[in-house]
Amino acid sequence: MDELASVDGTIGPAAQMTIPVTDEGLLRGDGVFEVARLYAGRPFAWDEHVERLQRSAANLRLEFDLEAALAEVDALLAKVGPVDGAIRLVITRGGRRVAVVSPLPERQRAVALGTVRYAPTRVLDAVKSLSYAANMLASRLAREAGADEALLVSPHGRVLEAPTSAFFFVLDGRLHTPPLADHVLDSITRRHVLELTGATARVLHEDLLGELEEAFLASTTREVQPVSSIDGRPLPAVPGPQTTEAADALRHRIAAQLRLT
Template sequence: MSAQLPDLPCYLNGEFTTLPNAKVSVMDRGFIFGDGIYEVVPAYNGRPFRFDEHLARLERSLKELRIPNPMTKAQWRELVVELLNRYAASQGKPAAETTQMVYLQISRGVAMRDHAMIPGLEPTVFAMSNRLYIYTPEERAKGAACITADDFRWKKAHIKSTSLAGAVVSRQMSADVGALETIMFRDGFLSEASSSNVWVVKGGKVLGVPKDNLVLEGIRFGLLETLCRDAGVPFELRRISREEVLAADEILLSSATKEVMAVSMLDGRPVGNGRPGPIYEKLYAGYQRAKQAS
């Protein structure tokens, strides 16, 4: 039984259509191999948030997979703004009154099945916008429950690839027990969660993992560093052992959809006092100011 798609606007290979009418060849390498990349850009009050940083990461991922960028920066921005406006119109609102999440995907294109990177293909470009869920104050006050697991994914996690079977499996592990995220470790050291970056707070300092091939450098990496500096909170990127994570005063998640989220329970045990802590409160407040200033 297939799910019925909502009649929302989207973009596919130069044309605007709706989700039920958007069709891609079964021989598209994105479908056959997951041979493509994606980005998710949040937009508050009709304004894309940290768009330049998202586009820079999109470009880095394309280069890693040797897929030519099919658009200029100006064309990407024009597409995103048009999608924001079209989605808002479908909801009977101006874009300035909506909070949205724009999804961009580029695959290598259509060809007969061959594992090798076939040169000269026309990339497939798909984009859509949808409502961005905003966690309620009650949900934020409670904090998130998470579990831990070994990081069994590939070692090219810095590419925002559409090959997401590993992330799907790891996220389902937490969904199976009613938790929000699965926090993963590789060789005893923190890597990231299934769809979030992870931050550890100890002694008033925010610790994050190094920017390397084992984690996806979230757009909030740079933002969290800025927010820490503005709040007078020490910030450091280094390898973080599993023991340090389990003994943390606070654990935070960051992503386009979660913004900054406190972890209150890990593997069924409270983190700190089991409630969002003071560093979370400072960074979340700073995040909201950054959104307003964007």
């Protein structure tokens, strides 16, 4: 699938679309974005993504034309047709509205995680901003250490999340995820998994990582992806029964809401 993009309503090949080099979304990462997965050209939980985009923009004191942005997304989706992929909507400080439809990244059946120290930026709580350099660096550091992806751990040893995914874990037979109070992103997929599985928010210290029975990452593009190991220690079950249950429940909800056959 070729990437198509819309910039302020003009649609064309993504590689050829441009924004001004003076836009502070580019120069300073000052802006907000959302990514939704497309199933046959239809975005799952789009209303929830739009609501979070509005909250993020409000928290950054970033005004934009929501009606125009949504109309441009609709026009882009009509252009690309019933594809499976992802739609990204970006709002920049310079006033640009950018929408991009792209293929899904290739994913392994299970992912090996490596812990990386990370201090969340408190002022960006509840903001899905363009300032993702720290997250991307964490992923590179984990890969340099031989893992597939990073597992972010606070300077005080609290397990947080992956750079672009929520983290779920099974301990003492129960499914948990780190609490929002630890400054993790209020992930939309995280919300759905919590609702579907009855998982609870629980603080997890890195000292307990070796005791986990199973774990998985959850995100818009990953859905539910089992974790095979953490810092080189294999997990007992990959995927474990609760991971499989969560994955099946999420897929069923997506199919039901989008009426997929």
